[in-house]
Amino acid sequence: MIKKRANIEKFKYLLSNSLEKHRVMGMHTELRKKLLSGEKKIGIWGLGYIGFSSMAYFAKEGVSCIGTDIIKERVDRINTVGKSHLPNMDFWLGFDTLPLVKSKLMYATTDWKELICEDVAVHLVAIPTEREGKPYDDILVDVMTKLFTSYKKFKPAEPPLIIIESTLTPNRVDTLILPMAKKHGLRVGKDILLGVAPRRDWFVSPDKTLKTLPRVVGGTDPYTTDLIAEVLGIVSDTVLKATDHNHACIVKSIENAFRQVDITLANQFSLAYPHLNMTEILKLAGTKWNINTYHPSFGTGGYCIPLAPQYVLEGAKHPEVLTILKASLETDFSQPQRVAKSVAKRGFKNIGILGLAYTGDIKVAVLSPTIALVKEFKKLGIKVRVNDPLFTPDEIKEHTGAEAFEFPTGMNEFDAILIVAPHMQYKSIPYMEILDNLRKCKFILDNMGVWKHLPFEKHGIEYHEAGDAHWLEVEKDGNESH
């Protein structure tokens, strides 16, 4: 009798579960169509590189988007001028966003509550998840709290789909977000649908776009994974479904951890063989079919590569076995100090750095080697100033503590120039104009070889591209000079 009752209860449970699932599934089978027809909208949290570009790509496909950001000027600029606050955005996107704003397909607001309504069926979360070079959850917690408290009270006819595009520590959904949803009394998979689709950076190569780069996605259940793939398939040609959110989440960190180790290994090779041109050697090695070409450098920077090993280490069940990652981080983070000490050892006392951004043509200073270089030069009592056409003098001061200088005229005061970011402005300037502004300069150290084709040696200026023979003055043990 007891067994029979238990079976009936089990049957009722399974039936209610499958009815619930059908209810959710039936509601969403048309989601893509509803987005494309304008019946439903996408809400975007955070309107920086990732959020703004997502909004622009969906809008270009005819999907109505409403984005929110805490910075009023960014929001106003989108609504009035039709542009992101970030330089070169149209260049990276490959299209103009103004017509999309004019046609109301893109709209921005500081009032996030505007995103909580029947019309908005999908939320893309694209806020920062890093602070001072470390994984950082506070903004994510803020956004998730806003979403969860809202959907606790407001029950739309269809459960909203929340897709996290920001990079997360691999276990964050399970350890942070799902418990938060539970605390707010929300059933993930029923009241809300949740998953991740970490964005891959394309801001160093305009031929790799949100459309062409394969996208890895994972939901907390297979139905949600399918739905995310359906929605992101509107803008991305290839969407790859991972087993679940945990698998999708870690892909992003693992792929960048590989790159971080490879880039750092290139630096270690160069330190180990200082008398050889390692840049040339690695270029030749890269002609082998299964080897990429790596370039020694002043160290990695940006949100992705230096942070990835940290995300992987932080989320791992057994971080103690990830010895290569730990050693790689140590070498990488000490590389700017090694570079600064080597320049000091050569006797230079007044340095100009070109580029605050960690790479060319984007306005991202996160973990830029320039920040660590300035710190080290100051520690060594060496004067240093920074130029970056993408940052204001105040922003340069705020990020580095150093004063800014004008390019190219301001270069005249320095006895050595370090080029960190290969910005277009540095590449496109005629040689004679560079030379005219290097009156005191005796030494140039060029991270990515922007000026490697120019005949500085003829004019008494020693020039090195990172990785060439003797680009660093190193001690016999391969460590930095003192």
Ligand SMILES: NC(=O)c1ccc[n+]([C@@H]2O[C@H](COP(=O)([O-])OP(=O)(O)OC[C@H]3O[C@@H](n4cnc5c(N)ncnc54)[C@H](O)[C@@H]3O)[C@@H](O)[C@H]2O)c1
């Ligand atoms: N930039 C890249 O190339 C890149 C590539 C891949 C992944 N990512 C990841 O994407 C995420 C976002 O990066 P990004 O480059 O777009 O950052 P970003 O700094 O350019 O933009 C983030 C935006 O979020 C806004 N914001 C901050 N707090 C907010 C809040 N509580 N509510 C709403 N908006 C808020 C900020 O004002 C800013 O405009 C990060 O996790 C990053 O690691 C970035």
